[in-house]
Amino acid sequence: MARTKTLEAHQLCAYFTVKDFVIESPESKPENPFNEWMTQFEADRYSALFHLGFLQKAGWFSPSLEYIHHIAELLIKKISQQADLEFSREAVQVDLSKDELNQLKEELPFAIGMEYVDDDWILRLWDKLFAVFKLEIKHYDGTVARYFAEYNDNINVVGRVFFHLVENKEEQYPFAFMATYSTKPVKSKRAVHTPLKNALREFEGDEKKLLSLISTVIKAAEKSSFISELLESGELFAPLRLTAQEAYTVLKEIGLYEEAGIMCRVPDWWRKSNNSIGISVTVGEKEPAKLGLGAIMDFSPTLKIGDQPLTENELRAFLEMAEGLVQYKGKWVEINKEKLKAILQALDKVKDLAKDEALSLGDAMRLELNINEMLNISSDEIDISVSNGQWLKTMKETLINPTALQKVDIEPSFNATLRLYQKDGYQWLYQMSKLGFGACLADDMGLGKTVQMIAFLEYCRVNTGGQALLILPASLIGNWQKEIERFAPEMPYQILHKSDLKSSETIQIKENRFLYITTYGMALRLEELKDIKWDYLILDEAQAIKNPGTKQTKAIKQIPAKMRIAMTGTPIENRLSDLWSLFDFLNQGLLGTTKEFTNFTKGLTNNAVGYSKLRKMIQPFILRRLKTDKKIISDLPDKLEMNAYTTLSKKQIALYKQLIEQIKEKLTESEGIERKGLILSSIMKFKQICNHPDQYLGREEYKPEHSGKFEQLREICETIREKRERVLIFTQFREMTEPLSDFLKEIFSKEGFVLHGGTTVKKRNEM
The missing domain is CATH 3.40.50.10810 (Tandem AAA-ATPase domain)
Incomplete structure (x- = not known):
């Protein structure tokens, strides 16, 4: 635990609010690597975050900062991949896809205010960061590539050439491949894509411009024999029909092409692994005999291709085929023998678990969390998922x-x-x-x-x-x-x-x-x-x-x-x-x-x-329900009043009883105005004792444990501190403001404002 706190002290943290984020202001130390960035965040948080996105994540990133850094990093990557960027500049349009948005929500770390982060929150931050880029590039005199290089020379601004791979209905050549490039017609406001062969006509007689256009292709050809052959033969400049094996080569080399600065548009099933072979383990189809985390769950493993079932015999038949792409029930499936063997081994482990051990509900839920760890399956390439059967699914949905x-x-x-x-x-x-x-x-x-x-x-x-x-x-x-x-x-x-x-x-x-x-x-x-x-x-x-x-x-x-x-x-x-x-x-x-x-x-x-x-x-x-969630709590008033009843400390009780005895004695000896005055002054003394014994005794120590009120205030304010909310505290006594301020400073780790009759006009204006 101590190590965790030490680590946090050397990290820059963000917390999320209803519509925004706030960077925590840690204790400033000369050795902190983030001091310069803290200054930038204080000046303009969106500009600072956008430029932080050009850096790789560092050890001083807290998980929450790493999360918003990832959003900035993704935006920069998507901007750099726009082929018409040099033409469009500040008019460029870059949106988050639905899949990217869902992925960002899944990657949200456990952090203060994480309940506020939804689609609208992410899109709002995206737009704020995008506005930083648009403003800067609008007033930037150089090329877009130079702009990116100034912040990170490892970022490749995508070239104007695109590779397209689509499915084709021809049995012998089931795929079509075409290279295009972006160009901006004279009367058009936006760039358009046109086959690469048109570049031969557009740049006829200007070899320098043609070589500049296909520089990314030349770079890719240095590492890809397939592209090298197409470039040398000139076939790259015309639409091509490809065999399944040739298409498989293109798909496996996508990373190489994109690294060279060529954007690739390929079928969704490859990008999303929709047709990949994997294992699905279904847990809790039937209601168990007894309830609780120790309840024994039924579970069964099945093979799958995407969302379709696959038999073990069919999987073994795939192992007899050559590596590449094959058609299975109208879908293209990748045959990777090493991966298929690993899937069979993992399937055997799940079967052994089902045969040898009783799976409790607690085990089943941990299986969902990290099935690879529980089955000792090290390969991250295996697509193995856990799904809830009818009983378990209904039970969870009901509780949620x-x-x-x-x-x-x-x-x-x-x-x-x-x-x-x-x-x-x-x-x-x-x-x-x-x-x-x-x-x-x-x-x-x-x-x-x-x-x-x-x-x-x-x-x-x-x-x-x-x-x-x-x-x-x-x-x-x-x-x-x-x-x-x-x-x-x-x-x-x-x-x-x-x-x-x-x-x-x-x-x-x-x-x-x-x-x-x-x-x-x-x-x-x-x-x-x-x-x-x-x-x-x-x-x-x-x-x-x-x-x-x-x-x-x-x-x-x-x-x-x-x-x-x-x-x-x-x-x-x-x-x-x-x-x-x-x-x-x-x-x-x-x-x-x-x-x-x-x-x-x-x-x-x-x-x-x-x-x-x-x-x-x-x-x-x-x-967990929030006061801010009107969908759940629609009839909640804007102001909630809640009484908190405080217990006196031992010291307060002793002083209270002592004062009562003193008053009893004096009341028997007084009458009239003197008696009324005694009662009024005693009420004031009782209030002082209830605040803190040291106020009544005229001391300056003010140990929190000597006052029930201070301890109650600690309970309330620690929750407020954890949620990064604000608190306003009133006291009847001016002399209590300083002890309260010192006490609250310990809880909130920062100075608060103190306002009383003696506060100067200048200080009031600062507040």
């Missing part, structure tokens, strides 16, 4: 969409009217308990996680009984007490904390209680919690167990429970190590061991699609 869940009535003893989305949360918790899964309720702060949880617990109390243990920060004890007594007054509960005892008492777990409430600190000390098999174990502010190595986290994970629930308003996906620790509590083993998960995350650098697989894997176990 709570509105479609079976409706369970809320108990009459629950005294509140839930909003529609809160009812969905209640139904979701019920369904998760029925299926035997751990659940993470991760709604935005202020959306009522506590009231949803109390509704669920009240249902459990009335219908199934048992015992529930709730672990939370000490600052939230008072809040939960108030909410339980308000919404579920019939629910018997016990506070397992010293603040609820007299000085001479020790904590004793009483019988005949349904809910037991304790703190993270007490959970570490109360060994007897491990002796009870709890029906429900709930963690509020569950980010408290994000560090898997701490004694506190280890102790809590050792408490046995049938169902585990985590509540957090903090985005749990900010750090993958935090995510693993949370799921190790909720559904142990789902994300594998620490070592297995670390190996998986390391591979994300070269296989960003793994982010999408991980998101899909954990999605059924997390319910």
Whole structure:
């Protein structure tokens, strides 16, 4: 964990907002390699990101920065591949295809604000970056090729020559090949493509211009004997019919041609590997006998060509053929013997797994995440996919969409009217308990996680009984007490904390209680919690167990429970190590061991699609609604008011009691105006004690742990910090502004603004 934090300190991070991105301002150190870039981002974030796209990714890129860098890099690549670029310049049009857009969404890393990144978000950023290029090239005097070379001389601006390969209906020559070039007619605003043979007529008598036009072809011919022969014979200048073997040569050499600066237009099935041979493993067709992550799943492997089934005998028949392209049921299929042998070996491994081992639901979900790792298949060239059978698919879709869940009535003893989305949360918790899964309720702060949880617990109390243990920060004890007594007054509960005892008492777990409430600190000390098999174990502010190595986290994970629930308003996906620790509590083993998960995350650098697989894997176990999502929460007011009840610290309690005794004595000796004055001054003193003992005592230390208010404020502000939101704090006392400012600086790692009656006009204007 410490190593992760050290790494983050030397990386430049981005986080995503509703419509934009923001670059984090890390602590400035002379040795930071990104200091110059930070300055550029502060001046103009879009210009900085566009120019960053000319660089290869560096070690100081965080995953989130790497993601938006990739978008800039893709834009630059697509611009450089426009054959009419020199003619069009700022009028050039470059769009993201639907496939590219979907790919970018799949590669989205776990980062702050990732829930905002959708089609519109990506396209908006694309347009902003494209506008930077258009403005710069409009005012650039040199050629476009020179413009690109100034930023990165390894970028090849595509030449004007294109290679086209299409299917042909002739049996002997099933493909047609033609070279074209882009030219701009005198009366046209855009360049057009015309066969390369026309260049012989256009540049007749001007050998220099002709050689310049076909310079990319000459470059490709240096490495391709096929193109070299066509160029020398002159056949390249006319449309050609090709055999399947010749077409296969062209397809395999596409990378070589494009490296030379020739754009290639070929059938989609080759680019997208639509007709490639692979393995599909279907898991969970039938409902298992028992539920939970230990449920045994049925699974079956099948061979496929694209989306069509293929028999093992047909695959072995392909091995007897010559390498190249063959027709199979109206589709062209690549015969690559090395790849086909690897597919057969992988198929045998899957069959062995189906024969020798029972596959649990947890194993099945990990199989989706990284099947190559689980089967020890090293070759990335093998197309092996995992799909959900009917039962597993329906189960996942239902959990991901709570509105479609079976409706369970809320108990009459629950005294509140839930909003529609809160009812969905209640139904979701019920369904998760029925299926035997751990659940993470991760709604935005202020959306009522506590009231949803109390509704669920009240249902459990009335219908199934048992015992529930709730672990939370000490600052939230008072809040939960108030909410339980308000919404579920019939629910018997016990506070397992010293603040609820007299000085001479020790904590004793009483019988005949349904809910037991304790703190993270007490959970570490109360060994007897491990002796009870709890029906429900709930963690509020569950980010408290994000560090898997701490004694506190280890102790809590050792408490046995049938169902585990985590509540957090903090985005749990900010750090993958935090995510693993949370799921190790909720559904142990789902994300594998620490070592297995670390190996998986390391591979994300070269296989960003793994982010999408991980998101899909954990999605059924997390319910997260955002205040900003009007599709889910349409009736939410713009302003939400939420009362947080704070518990006093031991020091505050002692001072409070001491002051009460002093006042009692004085009140008996005073009357009239003097008595009123004493009461008013005492109220002020009580307020000071409740703020912080040091305000009342006139000291300057202000240790946060001495004040329940400070600890409560920490809980609230840490969530705000994690989400990169803003907070406005009011205090009745001017002398509290400085201690609060110092305290908040520790949480937010930066200075905030302080405004009071003594703030100068100049300072106010700066704010």
